[in-house]
Amino acid sequence: MGKIERIxxxxxxxxxxxxxxxxxxxxxKVVWRARIVLLAGEGLRATEVAARVGTSTLTVRRWRR
Known part of the structure; x- marks a missing residue:
């Protein structure tokens, strides 16, 4: 899998x-998505974002794309 660029x-x-x-x-579901984008924009890794939002790493990676 390729590296995901910073948002x-x-x-x-x-x-x-x-x-x-x-x-x-x-x-x-909109709150989760917004939080994913905000945390990803702060430079957090997918695993850290998933833990804070309470969702899977796969979901975070999908929304980062």
């Missing part, structure tokens, strides 16, 4: 994603 999250996108994560009416 760059702009300040505007980060703000939008954080709003989704905090939203009381945001569906849980």
């Amino acid at each position: 760059e999250v702009s300040a505007t996108d980060r703000e939008r994603l954080e709003t989704l994560v905090r939203g009381r009416n945001t569906p849980q």
Whole structure:
């Protein structure tokens, strides 16, 4: 498997994603996806992101792609 490049999250996108994560009416699957992108943007490895989000490493890798 090839190396997955680091995700760059702009300040505007980060703000939008954080709003989704905090939203009381945001569906849980959207919250998970937003958290995956935010944590990946911080440079965390897939295993670390999966542990923090509570999902599998495979799911994290899919969303990073």
